[in-house]
Amino acid sequence: MLDKTISDARGKSVTIHAPGTVANMVCGFDVLGLALNEPYDVMTVKLIDESTVVIHNVDSYNLPTDPARNVAGVALLEMIEKLDRKTGFDITIEKRIKPGSGVGSSAASSAGAVVAANHLLGNIFNNDDLVQMAMFGEKLASGVKHADNIAPCIFGGVTLIRSILPLDIISVPSPLLYVTVVHPQIEVRTEDARQILKKQILLKDAIKQWGNIAGLVAGLMKNDYDLISRSLEDVLIEPVRSILIPAFAEVKARCLEAGALGGGISGSGPSIFMLSKDEATALAVENAMKEVYTATGIAYHTYVTTINPRGVKIIE
Incomplete structure (x- = not known):
């Protein structure tokens, strides 16, 4: 069934908005985060027939196009490893969240990439799976796997990361803020x-x-x-x-x-x-x-x- 889903999706693309996030929320270092309605990155992903990631940047930040040196790229490479089949991704990234800004630029790229790719694959991975993959991008960016930007970017709202190993993410309801x-x-x-x-x-x-x-x-x-x-x-x-x-x-x-x-x-x-x-x-x-x-x-x-x-x- 997965092979048929991938075959049907060949050449198709999906565009997503990946939101900025606020990590820590003051007192919750590495365990609390929230997703913002603005700013957000715009990304377009399509499936290709090679087990690789091809990256196109359409902004002025000159980020690496080598997937092993790009946060979206390493997240998608991790997804390819889990697919264990000849499938890859072509991704176009328009960064509207400035790198190094403190509002989850690397998380938006990592999370947006895996959510878009998963959509093309028929949503075969759950949100926890996607967080695990996207954290490889955060490790590349900061040297440490952390999910306080990734989790709200994927789940939305406010999230509590009770644990990384094993991964345990709780969505926290909140009033209008x-x-x-x-x-x-x-x-x-x-x-x-x-x-x-x-x-x-x-x-x-x-x-x-x-x-x-x-x-x-x-x-x-x-x-x-x-x-x-x-x-x-x-x-x-x-x-x-x-x-x-x-x-x-x-x-x-x-x-x-x-x-x-x-x-x-x-x-x-x-x-x-x-x-x-x-x-x-x-x-x-x-x-x-x-x-x-x-x-x-x-x-x-x-x-x-x-x-x-x-x-x-x-x-x-």
Whole structure:
């Protein structure tokens, strides 16, 4: 049946939108993430008769076209290994999520590629399978397999990664939340941002962090905005990584003054995200971000969006 599905799909293509994501969600380092409605990458995949991956870039980022050096490529190579038949993929990638932005650029490429390919194959792999494949792209990008960007990109919404080995992903229901993101036009490489983290932490700090993670998940599930706000605190990662992001403390303070529930570093940075209850507050938060970065002279880009409940979107 699989051979017939592949045969019927030869030459056909599918186009998808792969969303940006916010990993960590302040206190949930490597275990929490959410999908954004904007920005997103656009990718088109088609099946070919060779067990290889052919990559075309239609953007200005000059990313590798060698599949072994491209995050989408290594994810698809892993899928080819699992297919164990003469089948490959031709993929065209339009990056609208800037690499190194902190909003899941590598995850969008990795996850988008495997979701599109799986669609052409008749959805023979489940979401957990796709996460496992896409994490090979994250390992290439950062040196570590992690799923806090990959999981929300594929599952949509907010996800909790309880475990990587074995993989255990839980979708977390949440109330309507607006997400404001500012991306200062500098690059912070995920691998570099990981290397500066402390290797040991105090037990009292770990306990506080666990409480915040549990409080954030409970707040999301109970639609309790006050609990969400109180739990958006990071005592482990943010104090270290924030030194890599110009004007971080001022941006955070001004956004809270504007009414944000809270927020912090998106992934490894340099983007900063803030959550709000309503669009008017989210726009006020955006204005605060703009005022800070305009005064610094650093180029920036902002987004005001909402949580994407579906993840990668099939356009056909």
